[in-house]
Amino acid sequence: MSEPVEQWVKELLQSYDEEGKMTEKQLRILNAAIEVFAEKGFAASSTSEIAQRAAVAEGTIFRHYKTKKELLLSIVAPMMSKLIAPFVLRDFSKVLDAKYARYEDFMRAVLINRAEFARNHLPVIKIMLQEIPFHPELKEQFVERVGKKVLERIVPVIRKFQDEGQIVPIPPESVLRLSASAILGFLLMRFVMLPEREWDDAKEIDTTLDFILYGLSASGRPPVA
Known part of the structure; x- marks a missing residue:
């Protein structure tokens, strides 16, 4: 998974981490989702690609987020x-x-x-x-x-x-x-x-x-x- 290159991405992930609401896997999922949504848009993105970039199983995403839209809104x-x-x-x-x-x-x-x-x-x-x-x-x-x-x-x-x-x-x-x-x-x-x-x-x-x-x-x- 590529490192976030934008300062706002780093600040967003850090803000989650500081509040203690996100696991390490969730932070990786969010980072990957930001990259994929920005590149392809919500409709053309897939949770399988997000999971691959985050180096997690696709089922892990759905344990934290019920739908792809919920993942989008969480970002x-x-x-x-x-x-x-x-x-x-x-x-x-x-x-x-x-x-x-x-x-x-x-x-x-x-x-x-x-x-x-x-x-x-x-x-x-x-x-x-x-x-x-x-x-x-x-x-x-x-x-x-x-x-x-x-x-x-x-x-x-x-x-x-x-x-x-x-x-x-x-x-x-x-x-x-x-x-x-x-x-x-x-x-x-x-x-x-x-x-x-x-x-x-x-x-x-x-x-x-x-x-x-x-x-x-x-x-x-x-x-x-």
Whole structure:
């Protein structure tokens, strides 16, 4: 079984171990499940492959987890509460707490920050993207523990730029939705769907930022240098 290479994996397994809730075999099962779910997705993963990577009998998995979905939830739920929510917010706070003169500067900082986060924590990003849409309980946890907290922090920033006349006076939630859609689209293509492509990250960030600010209209945008 390969060693976990992501710090969040190590922290997750250590948190279980510190609480004394997990046996050594369970920790190996969780580690293997994280790797397999991230690589193949929940639906395409099998408990037999997880057992093989964990170097345990498949029956051992079912002694600890009644179903494959219970195994998934045992991974994602703690990741959300112990690691993802606080880490995302702590890391993102660096951007939200800074002062920016222009919405363009703020969005550029967001793009760079989230691209770096995705690059450094790709397995968890994959699991979230793959599984949240298909598991209502995971979606609810994500909204409560991550989504609402991010919304509370970012809406005042958007209102500030609206008050300064830099952004159209539409609901801040709509500004966030439209901006986030472009950012998530870039991250999805860059790190999940086409990671093997030769990407010019700086150019793609510029293009994404240009779309957020000006849409697809040829008018109203500054001339290309």
